[in-house]
Amino acid sequence: MIPQEVIRAKRNGETLPPAVIYDFVSALSRNEISEGQVAAFAMAVWFSGMSAEETVALTLAMRDSGDVMTWPDLERPIGDKHSTGGVGDNVSLMLAPIVAACGLAVPMISGRGLGHTGGTLDKLESIPGYDIFPDKERFSAIVRNVGCAIVGQTGQIAPADKRLYAIRDVTATVDSVPLITGSILSKKLAAGLQSLVMDVKTGNGAFMQSMEEAETLARSIVDVANGAGVKTSALITDMNEPLADCAGNAVEVAHAMEFLEGGKSGTRIHQVVMAFAAEMLVNAGLAGDLVEAERTAEAALSSGRAMEVFGRMAHAQGGPIDFTTSWRARLPKAPVVRPIPAPKSGFVAFYRTREVGLAVIGLGGGRLRPEDAVDHRTGFTDIAPIGRKIIAGEPLAVVHAADDAAAARGASAFLDCVTIADEPAPARTVLIKRIS
Known part of the structure; x- marks a missing residue:
């Protein structure tokens, strides 16, 4: 298996045989393929895609690159x-x-x-x-x-x-x-x-x-x-x-x-x-x-x-x-816990949900870099669901923060994520479709 030939074939849209994929992944796991070659392979797949058979082969090869659990004599389905x-x-x-x-x-x-x-x-x-x-x-x-x-x-x-x-x-x-x-x-x-x-x-x-x-x-x-x-x-x-x-x-x-x-x-x-x-x-x-x-x-x-x-x-x-x-006594608790009051009356109509997650990170509840420590105490609770009628001054959520300044920033970030409208939004199902 010559890595650059595998990359070339996938770049050109060819279908890779399972044995070739297995050999490439095995070499990857042994660090016998350079980072540049792995990046080129990933980009070739991004542009050319893979068939279902190729994806099965890739999945099994990566599975088999390390330990695979077995469950002999386990009397439960897994x-x-x-x-x-x-x-x-x-x-x-x-x-x-x-x-x-x-x-x-x-x-x-x-x-x-x-x-x-x-x-x-x-x-x-x-x-x-x-x-x-x-x-x-x-x-x-x-x-x-x-x-x-x-x-x-x-x-x-x-x-x-x-x-x-x-x-x-x-x-x-x-x-x-x-x-x-x-x-x-x-x-x-x-x-x-x-x-x-x-x-x-x-x-x-x-x-x-x-x-x-x-x-x-x-x-x-x-x-x-x-x-x-x-x-x-x-x-x-x-x-x-x-x-x-x-x-x-x-x-x-x-x-x-x-x-x-x-x-x-x-x-x-x-x-x-x-x-x-x-x-x-x-x-x-x-x-x-x-x-x-x-x-x-x-x-x-x-x-x-x-x-x-x-x-x-x-x-x-x-x-x-x-x-x-x-x-209740065992879990860590933030030093500052305060409600986030609604700026006006109406119905909770929309969330910029990704930004809510980023606001948690801003409180210290996630990482900006892989080596960052996480403050497990922080976040938001009692988040008002879409469709709830809210009165100005009532809490839209509660912020849990390390200090007063962080709580103020977190509350402001949360308010930027939510839209309050005069009319309720149409109901949305949480379970959309089943694929079998």
């Missing part, structure tokens, strides 16, 4: 869910323990914040002692004993993807559908999954802002994952406003605890969590149809079994043994 990222999207924190309480094994490999979106790992690090990088043996033991574990990608999991992604990030090739598909699925398949559900966001707070872009990515992931032998479906969901009524790290963990206590019934995020729980249980063969599956998931939530599983998972990964009863 499934997972992945989101393309959004603002106030803490679905995984509730979803994993709910479906684990229903009999599914969930070895969830998650990420940190990317751009304006929050990261599941950053949220979990709000829990004192929570270890997001357990070794392979401990990860496996937690999944077996508890039913779910939420961890980060180590250097042993899909290392070829890790190197390729770092180069894509600085060469304007992140938004290539085949490369996104391969990046997501290589990590998921390395976890030894039998089934997967994708949450592809669309709207002004999503990476795929148009419905056409979202459908293209969802179809690619569903086709490639099924081609790789993993039963997969996708839901396209709305990201034109924060999904939860909060955005930040510790505040989203607190929201998850309230959810698992039964306090968020009937909300948009409740619809999303239950829809994905139903998809996961059906794909895993634990329910005959979506209606039965959703009833099963609701029973796991209302009975307290899901909260129990979350507590066992958190403790197994280093958190407090009593976290599910002491979380």
Whole structure:
């Protein structure tokens, strides 16, 4: 395999044989291909695309570049869910323990914040002692004993993807559908999954802002994952406003605890969590149809079994043994917490959702550079949903900040993100389309 010949072929729009893709990715993971050649390959794919067969080959090659989990003698089906990222999207924190309480094994490999979106790992690090990088043996033991574990990608999991992604990030090739598909699925398949559900966001707070872009990515992931032998479906969901009524790290963990206590019934995020729980249980063969599956998931939530599983998972990964009863005292709290009053009366009509995520970063709740520390205490809570009638002076949200100056900046940034209109906006469904 001569790297420049592979690059030339893809640049010219040729279809690469699976063996050539496998050899290229293997050499990439061994650092036998220069950064310039990897960048040229990524750009060639960005311009020329890849067929479904090529994308399957790329995904499997990146999966096989590192450790691949196996689950011999595990008496549970193995499934997972992945989101393309959004603002106030803490679905995984509730979803994993709910479906684990229903009999599914969930070895969830998650990420940190990317751009304006929050990261599941950053949220979990709000829990004192929570270890997001357990070794392979401990990860496996937690999944077996508890039913779910939420961890980060180590250097042993899909290392070829890790190197390729770092180069894509600085060469304007992140938004290539085949490369996104391969990046997501290589990590998921390395976890030894039998089934997967994708949450592809669309709207002004999503990476795929148009419905056409979202459908293209969802179809690619569903086709490639099924081609790789993993039963997969996708839901396209709305990201034109924060999904939860909060955005930040510790505040989203607190929201998850309230959810698992039964306090968020009937909300948009409740619809999303239950829809994905139903998809996961059906794909895993634990329910005959979506209606039965959703009833099963609701029973796991209302009975307290899901909260129990979350507590066992958190403790197994280093958190407090009593976290599910002491979380209000355990989670870090910002020194300054103050309401953000509405400047006028009317209806909450529109959010610049991406900018809400950037406002969280401005409070310290995200990173401007990879090496930056995160202030887990900061963010926004009690965010008024689109459609709510508001009176001038009533809070649109509550800002959590490190000091008075940061709170003032955060409140101003939030107000710049929201539009109040004289008439209510048309209702928008949060669950837009299913791809199977």
